[in-house]
Amino acid sequence: MLKRITYISLILLLFSSCEDKKTQTKPQAVAHKSEVRVPDFNADSAYQYVKKQLDFGPRVPGSEAHARCVEYFIDFFNDKADTVYVQDFRTRLYNGKGIDGKNIIASFNPEAKKRILLAAHYDSRPFADHDPDENNWNTPIDGANDGASGVGVLMEIARVLNSNPINTGIDIILFDLEDYGAPQYLNLMTNDDWALGSQYWSKNPHVYNYRAYFGLLLDMVGASNPKFPKEYYSQQFAPSLSNDVWRMARELGYSDYFTNEIGHPINDDHIYVNVIAKIPMIDIIHLENNEESSFYPYWHTMKDNIEQIDPNTLGMVGDVVLNVIYRN
Numbered sequence: 242m243l244k245r246i247t248y249i250s251l252i253l254l255l256f257s258s259c260e261d262k263k264t265q266t267k268p269q270a271v272a273h274k275s276e277v278r279v280p281d282f283n284a285d286s287a288y289q290y291v292k293k294q295l296d297f298g299p300r301v302p303g304s305e306a307h308a309r310c311v312e313y314f315i316d317f318f319n320d321k322a323d324t325v326y327v328q329d330f331r332t333r334l335y336n337g338k339g340i341d342g343k344n345i346i347a348s349f350n351p352e353a354k355k356r357i358l359l360a361a362h363y364d365s366r367p368f369a370d371h372d373p374d375e376n377n378w379n380t381p382i383d384g385a386n387d388g389a390s391g392v393g394v395l396m397e398i399a400r401v402l403n404s405n406p407i408n409t410g411i412d413i414i415l416f417d418l419e420d421y422g423a424p425q426y427l428n429l430m431t432n433d434d435w436a437l438g439s440q441y442w443s444k445n446p447h448v449y450n451y452r453a454y455f456g457l458l459l460d461m462v463g464a465s466n467p468k469f470p471k472e473y474y475s476q477q478f479a480p481s482l483s484n485d486v487w488r489m490a491r492e493l494g495y496s497d498y499f500t501n502e503i504g505h506p507i508n509d510d511h512i513y514v515n516v517i518a519k520i521p522m523i524d525i526i527h528l529e530n531n532e533e534s535s536f537y538p539y540w541h542t543m544k545d546n547i548e549q550i551d552p553n554t555l556g557m558v559g560d561v562v563l564n565v566i567y568r569n
């Protein structure tokens with residue numbers, strides 16, 4: 242481990258010395274403190290957190306599985322974080338029906354002024370509307386990658402933060418009701434029926450006048466051989482943050498996956514955090530570059546299950562996030 246730290250510090254030193262000339266006038270969103278020790282992210286532990294969520298069944302809002310998984314999160318974060326907030330809200334679905342949601346917020350160092358926001362959605366999509374078999378279009382998905390992967394990474398980060406405290410305030414937000422947008426076959430062409438939990442939180446943050454330095458959203462961060470281009474809106478809203486996080490990933494040796502390209506624009510939880518809450522937030526999301534779909538191959542299908550989850554990918558993303566927060 243010591244060897245690896247020295248090696249990484251050396252690379253960072255080299256990079257920072259040549260980067261500095263080019264970026265002298267531009268402040269960096271993500272500082273590179275090479276002297277800090279960044280703790281290890283345990284990928285197998287993150288994988289277990291993903292598996293545990295799937296064991297409840299699809300976490301569709303309003304279902305028993307969803308309610309039981311919420312209890313599990315509350316217990317977990319009460320053990321790891323300083324303060325846990327459960328934000329109950331009522332909102333409206335694409336079809337006009339009212340529905341109850343719960344955002345879960347776990348705060349570390351709640352009194353610290355400098356804060357970083359980390360988020361993922363935990364609800365499962367009620368419709369496998371991109372499944373090749375039409376008979377599955379109204380069946381809920383496991384949401385192993387789409388939902389549980391990001392949450393699994395954040396739970397492992399909470400475990401690491403608990404045993405390796407830092408001065409920066411960290412808020413982990415698990416958004417509800419991200420994935421209840423109108424099924425594709427209805428051809429409704431709607432936009433604001435996604436990310437309902439994020440819309441609510443962005444208008445009603447868990448603490449009055451909440452501010453954060455920046456935010457990272459994780460979505461579909463667990464499949465083998467992932468592709469993480471810089472999501473288009475993230476690059477528009479928070480270019481320096483996006484560039485800094487990708488530079489960090491490259492310095493850690495992940496440039497084959499965190500590619501230096503701009504990906505498709507995705508309407509995800511980060512949009513409302515940027516536009517309404519005015520906090521710069523980027524989306525780390527698996528995006529492909531083919532014609533039929535810009536998402537990961539099993540997106541919104543019955544195959545988005547535990548078989549798609551590769552601990553190596555969880556580990557890589559977790560390592561990037563830990564480096565970003567511990568070096569700030």
Ligand code: AHN
Pocket residue numbers: 387419420422435460507508509
């Ligand atoms: C749209 O399809 C418009 N947004 C989807 C964002 C998403 C769904 N991320 C995960 N599931």
Ligand code: ZN
Pocket residue numbers: 366387420541
């Ligand atoms: Zn989805």
